[in-house]
Amino acid sequence: MSQAALNRDRTRSANPWRGDFPVFADASLVYLDSAASAQKPAVVLEAMREFAAHSYANIHRGVYRLSEQATAAYEGARGKVRAFLGAASAREIVFTRGATEAVNLVANSFARPRLGPGDEILITHMEHHANIVPWQMVCGQTGATLKVAPVTDTGEVDLDAFAALLGEQTRLAAFAHVSNALGTVNPVQEMTALAHAHGVPVLIDGAQAVPHLPVDVRGIGCDFYVFSGHKLYGPDGIGALYGKAEHLEAMPPWQGGGDMILSVSFDKTLYAEAPQKFEAGTPHITGAVGLGAAIDYLEGIGWDAITAHQQELQAYAAEVLGGIGGLKLVGTAARRAGLFSFVIDGIHPHDVGTFLAAENIAVRSGHHCAQPVMERFGVPATTRASLGLYNTRSDVDALAAALRRMKEFFGA
Numbered sequence: 001m002s003q004a005a006l007n008r009d010r011t012r013s014a015n016p017w018r019g020d021f022p023v024f025a026d027a028s029l030v031y032l033d034s035a036a037s038a039q040k041p042a043v044v045l046e047a048m049r050e051f052a053a054h055s056y057a058n059i060h061r062g063v064y065r066l067s068e069q070a071t072a073a074y075e076g077a078r079g080k081v082r083a084f085l086g087a088a089s090a091r092e093i094v095f096t097r098g099a100t101e102a103v104n105l106v107a108n109s110f111a112r113p114r115l116g117p118g119d120e121i122l123i124t125h126m127e128h129h130a131n132i133v134p135w136q137m138v139c140g141q142t143g144a145t146l147k148v149a150p151v152t153d154t155g156e157v158d159l160d161a162f163a164a165l166l167g168e169q170t171r172l173a174a175f176a177h178v179s180n181a182l183g184t185v186n187p188v189q190e191m192t193a194l195a196h197a198h199g200v201p202v203l204i205d206g207a208q209a210v211p212h213l214p215v216d217v218r219g220i221g222c223d224f225y226v227f228s229g230h231k232l233y234g235p236d237g238i239g240a241l242y243g244k245a246e247h248l249e250a251m252p253p254w255q256g257g258g259d260m261i262l263s264v265s266f267d268k269t270l271y272a273e274a275p276q277k278f279e280a281g282t283p284h285i286t287g288a289v290g291l292g293a294a295i296d297y298l299e300g301i302g303w304d305a306i307t308a309h310q311q312e313l314q315a316y317a318a319e320v321l322g323g324i325g326g327l328k329l330v331g332t333a334a335r336r337a338g339l340f341s342f343v344i345d346g347i348h349p350h351d352v353g354t355f356l357a358a359e360n361i362a363v364r365s366g367h368h369c370a371q372p373v374m375e376r377f378g379v380p381a382t383t384r385a386s387l388g389l390y391n392t393r394s395d396v397d398a399l400a401a402a403l404r405r406m407k408e409f410f411g412a
């Protein structure tokens, strides 16, 4: 580790939450990659350990105490996700491995049976691959077409073009709440209303939104909403799909196996109701408990405090990064959340990432699983610094100081 990292000023009294995260026992760590995966607070790790140690068994089937406790914990976590998203009923919440699996579930179970040649799925140019490839796959299987709404030079969805692309043939519109590559917060309520005006159901990819904004699926009016636990200070391998009850009830299961059935014989299998019919096999029970603990942790802090911290730090980072010559932000939308994507004249983003890594500063360099939007902005990759609850002004200062040293080093 460089001397700069070792010497770094670690006074962080201004952040009341940083101490909740054991990873920062490494005082020199500057973690600016929460958009990829957030760090976990001790309460989440402890909730999972405690559950696995003392309340663990398989769920739904056992009549003994441990199984009943485990079932209650798993279903309790579903209730927490329901409240977190503002859904009407816990039956509208399906546990998945994450946002990706949730999109694939909707693509296969909701979209595929409704698609044929001439039909269309509408997405936007700023989507993560998780909200592109599953739609391409079902389009390929059914002869339907994927339509893409353009984004403007500032990185906002061109709403007129989006509206114009909604038509008789559109079977579903799918778009990010917050872009992982640009940080743009999309006007999801307005976009949902535009789609609904054409009778088009909507899926929202909330993977980058849930750590930064309170979400209210009923207020937004969307038909489906997906997110992952690991970006929400919870565990990986768990996430959720919200789907309106009327859709989930009408959709066929997409994976078969145990725990999604009422009865099985070789002649005929009767499926359980939603959400169980979408949760074949033993789910990530401990992960669900951890996700519930992460939601409790965030709600304990409260959205007012979370958004105030995020806005303050984001404004500070914008000012500090704006002062670095040759640094160009990719994505300058008026409403952004949590991240800065940038390029620096004369230095490849991978070299930026490597230089920063040597100073124990964690950022992401690459296409961020959003190659089409990189192409749209004419860059093969960017460096992305993303903010979490635990970040402080001194993290931003450390990033800026390292970028300045790097420019000197490269003579850029």
Ligand code: PMP
Pocket (backbone or CB within 6 Å): 035, 036, 097, 098, 099, 100, 101, 128, 130, 131, 176, 178, 179, 180, 205, 207, 208, 228, 369
């Ligand atoms: N959508 C967006 C906007 C994302 O940022 C990500 C994760 N990078 C995903 C979807 C996919 O999430 P996961 O890999 O957890 O399924």
